[in-house]
Amino acid sequence: MIRLRVLCPDGDDDLAGRVLRVLGEEPGAVHVVRMRGAAVVPPGDVVEADLARESVDEVLDALRGLGCADRGGIVLETLDTLVSAAADRAEEAAPGEGVDALVWDELLGRTGSQARLSVTFVVMLTIACLLGAIGVVTNSPVTVVGAMVLGPEFGPLAALAVAVVRRDGPLARIAALALGAGFAIALVVTALAAALADAVELIPDDTLTNLSGVEFVYQVGPFSLVIALLAGVAGMVALIAGEGSGVLVGVFISVTTVPAAGFAAVAAVLADWPRAASSLAQLLLNVAGIVLAGVIVLVIVRASRRRRGLTERVPTGRTGG
Structure with a gap:
């Protein structure tokens, strides 16, 4: 699994909300968290989620389309150990095998x-x-x-x-x-x-x-x-x-x-x-x-x-x- 962290600057378009909708539609996403006002520079919300490797590229594509990379920031971190039945189900739901997934970033x-x-x-x-x-x-x-x-x-x-x-x-x-x-x-x-x-x-x-x-x-x-x-x-x-x-x-x-x-x-x-x-x-x-x-x-x-x-x-x- 890969930990995703997205910095969503404050604005009228509720960028964090749209990020949450992207993650909600992704079967390989789990442990989704929104931390309101946690970001300092730029000020705004932080959204975190754990992703199956097979889902990372598709999610990143959608987040770039929302402007997250330009207006805020996207961080990926490989998780060596994650004990979670929900994470196991997310990996099974994601297409393909995680070990074979190519994450370009x-x-x-x-x-x-x-x-x-x-x-x-x-x-x-x-x-x-x-x-x-x-x-x-x-x-x-x-x-x-x-x-x-x-x-x-x-x-x-x-x-x-x-x-x-x-x-x-x-x-x-x-x-x-x-x-x-x-x-x-x-x-x-x-x-x-x-x-x-x-x-x-x-x-x-x-x-x-x-x-x-x-x-x-x-x-x-x-x-x-x-x-x-x-x-x-x-x-x-x-x-x-x-x-x-x-x-x-x-x-x-x-x-x-x-x-x-x-x-x-x-x-x-x-x-x-x-x-x-x-x-x-x-x-x-x-x-x-x-x-x-x-x-x-x-x-x-x-x-x-x-x-x-x-x-x-x-x-x-x-x-x-």
Whole structure:
């Protein structure tokens, strides 16, 4: 279930009353509460309700039509635990299954906030690339896996998939900037660190001949695209269903975007251009596979909603924050 809170500014048109009528007509709405005069800025009433996930998009569409988003505000909050027979009945009355419901605003909030180029994103991506490079140089699969888990690149990749389906140019530019600038900075820092390590002889001479445990990082094999596609499907399904970080950690571990980027920088410093090119190819293949899989999942889910006769209004003018 999802908790809905609507701020209804004071006015002659009784906006709160109309919101209550919308909720009253929705079988997936329960625990509807009106708090008169509870809102301070803007002054007015607050209406709350618990919604089955399947009902959220339709209710939001109606509330936008009333002007709630422009005049007041709409807040969504996922409820982890709700003990209520009425809520159980509301979930049964709502069409479809809650775990399969696509709530566009929720998805946009998650992907949009994770897609922005920030100091935190760049620092985490750079550290992950450094760890990936160290893992390959030391032939340590454990360190490489650590770099995979630490890498924050899935957020912008998921945002790109959402942007493609929504045809959202601003969101696509935000995500592309985060990926492009983030990886560029991480690669430069990793290359400088590799050059320094090579200058002080921290990198053994036989480094590039002893990579039996980490060859998967730079070798583009027949299953590279398959793994990227499967990881992209799992990651997008987890985001849609509102699953926790556990599923996404599995997604991170299955793809080699960050380690491939880190090793590409090291291989370039050591003038091993074939391996550098192969690592970059691995990076690009993983990026393309994850985005393509995300697009496919979103298209299928949206088509499924339409076949069930559910209306859908993809929100516009929002990229998270």
